[in-house]
Amino acid sequence: MRHGGQILVDQLARLGTTRVFSVPGESFLAVLDGLVDSGIDNVVCRHEGGAAMMAEATGKLTGRPGIAFVTRGPGATNAAAGVHVARQDSTPMILFVGQIDRGHRDREAFQEVDFRAMFAPLAKRVAEVDDTARLPEYIGRAWREATSGRPGPVVLALPEDVLSARAEVPDLTQSPSDIRPTYLGVAEDAIGWLAQAARPLVVVGGPGWTAEAADDLAAFAEAQNVPVATAFRRQDYLDNRHPNWVGDLSVGMNPKLAERIRQADRLMLVGTRFGDIESRGYTLLDPAGHAQKVLHVHADPGEPGRVWRADVAVTATGPDFIRALAQHEPAGRDWTRWTTAARAEQEAWEDPRESPGAVKLERVIRWLSDTLPEDAILTNGAGNYAAWLHRYFTYKRFGTQLAPTSGSMGYGFPAAVAASLEHPGRTVVCLAGDGCFQMTLNEMSTAVQHGATPVVVVANNGRYGTIRMHQERTYPSRVSGTDLANPDFAALARAYGGFGATVEADAGFAEAFEAARASGLPAVIELRLDPEALSTGQTLSEARAAGAARG
Structure with missing residues (x-):
């Protein structure tokens, strides 16, 4: 028989968690007790927003859910900023929120908040655990949901009495192994689609990238000699010294790169949503109708076509699809002049414009x-x-x-x-x-x-x-x-x-x-x-x- 806090911590340890971020609260004392001899490092933060952002950053760095613990009411509302980052950045993260006792619900008890309603637009999923014995089930599901498809934040509310109660329950079994498609046939079709372009541009972004994906992207770009731009704050997805890298689509993007997007006749969007920032407030392409043909690759099948009309939609993660693209021979089109000119514009953009003052x-x-x-x-x-x-x-x-x-x-x-x-x-x-x-x-x-x-x-x-x-x-x-x-x-x-x-x-x-x-x-x-x-x-x-x- 273990109390709920110990059950929860044991499940996190089995899933490979080595560090959590927290601001302590009396609503999850049982979890703090469970962490004592767990081998999991509890990084005690000074504000719940900081704890949630640290957890989100850890999710970005590792590809595993970053974990944060905060207390109910003001603790949860403070942490919401980090949950929003994880949502828009498609970062795997689990926020555990202490909650009032189940018997006190719906009385506007001290620090009571309906977390399902509060986090619904911010999180990928929100749930409240009502049974101590079901903690392993909820934690396993939260882990899977945070990392599958388009990754994102999951919020689990933990009533204080659920954490302090004891139960005899088996630990989580091993997470299922994914069988990942090779996408070779689809990638071949995509290369054929790209070969019809006179002015192609590839834009990469989104979650789940790896060092291997960066190598695959470099190989694909070289084989096809196609220009590659990186999405907002995904600038490290391709070595910026690479001759096929033509810039990043940031808030202050190179105006000439913006013009290249307007001029492109075929856009291959891989992993990225190609959102507000990348499209300059939806002006580089018009969601109501755009001249550029679009091949859109995204892990969420609902994303292609949601904003941009996709001529070809592929449900896959960016790294999986790039790996398949990297294995294909050149498309047979010579885009050297188009790619070289775009690269030259990026290099010119990097020449410093002098700012005023003694510190530049x-x-x-x-x-x-x-x-x-x-x-x-x-x-x-x-x-x-x-x-x-x-x-x-x-x-x-x-x-x-x-x-x-x-x-x-x-x-x-x-x-x-x-x-x-x-x-x-x-x-x-x-x-x-x-x-x-x-x-x-x-x-x-x-x-x-x-x-x-x-x-x-x-x-x-x-x-x-x-x-x-x-x-x-x-x-x-x-x-x-x-x-x-x-x-x-x-x-x-x-x-x-x-x-x-x-x-x-x-x-x-x-x-x-x-x-x-x-x-x-x-x-x-x-x-x-x-x-x-x-x-x-x-x-x-x-x-x-x-x-x-x-x-």
């Missing part, structure tokens, strides 16, 4: 790109500062970009903590804006406690830069709600027990970074940027002038 973010990013080990992991949240990273950093290996396609601020630092714990031998660098970092910087305490050692580079321009850019373009010179009063970030890092440095001129960055890395501590390097440095393509004054010109 483009030089910092280029130094990181040229200096860091090829397996260094780069994380970021949301903000204009990230556009410098997308444009000027060369991703060389798969598994080195960790960023939210959902555009969640505050994500970069928790993700960096999770990455440092998962890969303690690798360099982990978080690029954060001053506003972005302040959303989750309290997890510095988590990093110190558990031995994570990421280096955070804070781009401090004293404002919410993205919103300020849009504000100046729409309501020039009418500033409201976008200026920030910031702390001394370096001093704050030292107060937490980490390393801190401030850089006020380019020449000081390399020395500060090497000192941060040598410290063996979680580190913060604050870059004091000129407030004029608003985006990679526009200064604050230019944005204001453009807004005034539009009236």
Whole structure:
């Protein structure tokens, strides 16, 4: 006879869980008890949003569900931000939420929330366990659902009395092995379809990618000599030095790459939903009707045709289909001129555009790109500062970009903590804006406690830069709600027990970074940027002038 918390932890251990992220609550004390001798590392976080984002990042890094535990009510609502990231990024994740006793339901008891209703639009599935003996069943199903088809987050609510009750129940049996199709015949048809193009473009993205898939993609691109673009924040799916890589479809994408999408007569979309960001707000293709023919490969059979009219729809994961494509001979079409021109446009786009001030973010990013080990992991949240990273950093290996396609601020630092714990031998660098970092910087305490050692580079321009850019373009010179009063970030890092440095001129960055890395501590390097440095393509004054010109 084991209590429910012990049953739950035993099931997670059998499934291969080695680390969970949590903010403790009295609603799941039995789980905390079960973790004591389990061999599973319980990373105690400072905010449920940080815990959920760390779990999501772990899911991205490993391909296995990242696990987070939070308490009912405010704990669950705080964690919702991380669940949303997992949903939009198609990341396997399980959020366990403590819940009130079953006998207290529907009385608006202390911290009572209907989690099925609350998480329904955010999670792939939401369930509440009503029977201690059925915990293995629910956990096994949650694991399977989080990883199958289009991966995503599953939320399991755990009433306190279900966790504290005892039951005699067998442990989970081994998860079933998947028999995966080869897709060779379908891939042959896809190559034939592609061969009819005069101006083809392949876009890859979505979940489940691997280093082997990156190698297969390179082989396919070389054999067919076709241009390949990577979806938003999936930039590490192909070595950016590869002659067939023509850029990433990010918020600040190369305008010439956007024009290539408009000009393409056949688009092969592999693994990606090709959503709002990749399509520039659904303007590069019109969902009501587009001239480009589309072959859409996705693990969810309901995705092709949901937004874009797919001439050919294939139900498969991106890596599985790319493997089949890589085994085929050339299609017999010569796209050399089209591909070479697209690659040249990307290389020109990478030439730095000088930003104002003594600290130039483009030089910092280029130094990181040229200096860091090829397996260094780069994380970021949301903000204009990230556009410098997308444009000027060369991703060389798969598994080195960790960023939210959902555009969640505050994500970069928790993700960096999770990455440092998962890969303690690798360099982990978080690029954060001053506003972005302040959303989750309290997890510095988590990093110190558990031995994570990421280096955070804070781009401090004293404002919410993205919103300020849009504000100046729409309501020039009418500033409201976008200026920030910031702390001394370096001093704050030292107060937490980490390393801190401030850089006020380019020449000081390399020395500060090497000192941060040598410290063996979680580190913060604050870059004091000129407030004029608003985006990679526009200064604050230019944005204001453009807004005034539009009236």
